[in-house]
Amino acid sequence: MHLRRVRLAVLTAAAVAGSGTWWNVRRLAAMERVASTQAVAATRAELEVRTADIGFFEARAARDPESATDRTRLAALYLQRGRETSDDQDYRRAEQTARASLALRTQRNDAASVVLASALLAQHRFTEARDVARRLVTEVPEVDAHHALLGETSLELGEYAAAQAAYESISGAGRRSLTIAPRLARWAEIRGDTAAARAIMREAVDMVNARRDLPHEQAAWFHLRLADLYLRQGRDRGAERELRAGLVVNPADHRLLAAMARLAAARQDWREAIRYGDSAIAITLDPTTLGIVSDAHAALGDTAKASEYVAAMEVAVGRQPGTYHRAWSLFLLDHGRRVPEVLAAAQAELVGRRDIYGYDLVAWALYKSGRAAEAREPMRLALAQGTQDAMLYYHAGLIARASGDLVAARDYLARALAIAPAFDHAAPAIARATLDSLRRSTD
Numbered sequence: 001m002h003l004r005r006v007r008l009a010v011l012t013a014a015a016v017a018g019s020g021t022w023w024n025v026r027r028l029a030a031m032e033r034v035a036s037t038q039a040v041a042a043t044r045a046e047l048e049v050r051t052a053d054i055g056f057f058e059a060r061a062a063r064d065p066e067s068a069t070d071r072t073r074l075a076a077l078y079l080q081r082g083r084e085t086s087d088d089q090d091y092r093r094a095e096q097t098a099r100a101s102l103a104l105r106t107q108r109n110d111a112a113s114v115v116l117a118s119a120l121l122a123q124h125r126f127t128e129a130r131d132v133a134r135r136l137v138t139e140v141p142e143v144d145a146h147h148a149l150l151g152e153t154s155l156e157l158g159e160y161a162a163a164q165a166a167y168e169s170i171s172g173a174g175r176r177s178l179t180i181a182p183r184l185a186r187w188a189e190i191r192g193d194t195a196a197a198r199a200i201m202r203e204a205v206d207m208v209n210a211r212r213d214l215p216h217e218q219a220a221w222f223h224l225r226l227a228d229l230y231l232r233q234g235r236d237r238g239a240e241r242e243l244r245a246g247l248v249v250n251p252a253d254h255r256l257l258a259a260m261a262r263l264a265a266a267r268q269d270w271r272e273a274i275r276y277g278d279s280a281i282a283i284t285l286d287p288t289t290l291g292i293v294s295d296a297h298a299a300l301g302d303t304a305k306a307s308e309y310v311a312a313m314e315v316a317v318g319r320q321p322g323t324y325h326r327a328w329s330l331f332l333l334d335h336g337r338r339v340p341e342v343l344a345a346a347q348a349e350l351v352g353r354r355d356i357y358g359y360d361l362v363a364w365a366l367y368k369s370g371r372a373a374e375a376r377e378p379m380r381l382a383l384a385q386g387t388q389d390a391m392l393y394y395h396a397g398l399i400a401r402a403s404g405d406l407v408a409a410r411d412y413l414a415r416a417l418a419i420a421p422a423f424d425h426a427a428p429a430i431a432r433a434t435l436d437s438l439r440r441s442t443d
Helices: 003-017 020-034 037-063 068-085 088-105 110-122 126-139 144-157 159-166 181-190 195-207 217-232 235-251 255-265 271-279 287-299 303-317 326-334 339-348 356-368 374-384 390-402 406-419 427-442
Strands: none
Touching: 037 068, 037 217, 068 088, 068 110, 068 217, 110 126, 110 144, 126 144, 144 159, 144 181, 159 181, 181 217, 181 339, 181 356, 195 217, 217 235, 217 255, 255 271, 255 287, 287 303, 287 326, 287 356, 303 326, 326 339, 326 356, 339 356, 339 390, 356 374, 356 390, 374 390, 390 406, 390 427, 406 427
C-alpha cells in the first residue's frame, strides 16, 4: 500500500477512536516536524501546564462536591484546551462542568454561563448558546462582554436585528476589548463594511502583539482572523503576512496551516497547498482542508490520491459537532455529489438557523439540482446584508444566468471578481469564462 494511503488510513482510524490523549500526542508529533525547537517547547509547556491545572481542579472538585468556583475554573480550562487541541470531547467536558457549576450556584456565577455559552458555540449549538447569552444580558446587563456574546450567537442564527441591538449596546471602552473587538469586526464584515472590519482587527492584532500573557493559541487566532479577512477581500499578500506572523507565535496551529493551504490553492500552487494541508490535517482532520488537498491532487492529475482524501473527509465530517457541515456540503455540491441529500439537510438547517450562509447553501443546492428559478429567492436573502463575499456573488451570478437574467448575471460575476480576483482555486476561472460568454452574447 502506498505510504500516503497508509497514513490516511491511520488518521481515519484514529479519528474514529480518538481521545484527548491521542489528539495531544499527534499534535505534538506534528509540531516536532513543522516548528522550531523553541516554539515547540513553548507550546508544549503551555499544554502541559493546562493539563496539569485540569488535573489539579479535577481533584479539588472531587474533594469538594459543593464548590461551584472550582467547577467554573475547570470548565474554562477544558474550553481552552479544546481550542488548543481541537478535541471535541473537551468542549463537551466544558459544557458539562459549567452546567454542574450553575447547578450549585447561579448567583454571582456569570463566568460559568459564559463558558457554557462558549462551549455550546464550539459545538455549533447556536440556539442554546443564544439562550444562555440572553439570560446573561437580562440578569447582568452592565457587562459589555455579555452583549457581545448575545450579538455573536444572534449573528450565527441569522437574527441580525437582535445582533445589531446587542452590538450597539456595547460601550466605547468595551469596543476596544480583545474579547469584543473580533465580534464587532465580524458584524462589520457581515454588513459589508470591510474597511471597518479590517481596521478593528488590525488594532486588535497590534494590542495582541504588545502583550506576552496570552496563550499562544489565542494570540495566533487574532492573526488568523485578520488573514481570513484579507483572503476574502483578495488581499493575498496581507493574508500571507498575517498567517506567517501567526505561525511564528504558534507554528503548529492547524488553522493557520490550513489557511496557508487555502491561499496556496487560490494561487494554484498545488504542491504548496498539499504540503500545508497535510501539515494541518496531521494535527486535525478538518473537512475543509481535506477537500483542498483532494482538489490539489486532482489538479495535479492524481485522482487516486484525491479520492483518498475525500474518503478521509467523510470520516472527519462524521466527527464534527452540530448539524450538517457546510464546507463539506459545498464540496459535495461543487463536485456534483449527493445533491439531493445536501439540499434536504440545508433546508432542514434553515428552519432554525436563517443566516446568510445558510440561505446561500440552499440556493446553491437548488441551482445544482437544476432549480435555478427557485434558487433566486434564497440567494437574494443571502445577499441582503450587503456582505462583500466574492463567493456569494459568484453563486448569485451563476444562478441568475441559469434563470435567464443575463444582466444580473454579468453584474454579480463582475462584482465577485472585483471583490477578490482569486477568491477560490476553481471558481474565478469559471466566473471569468462565464462573464466573457455573457459579454459576447449581450454586446
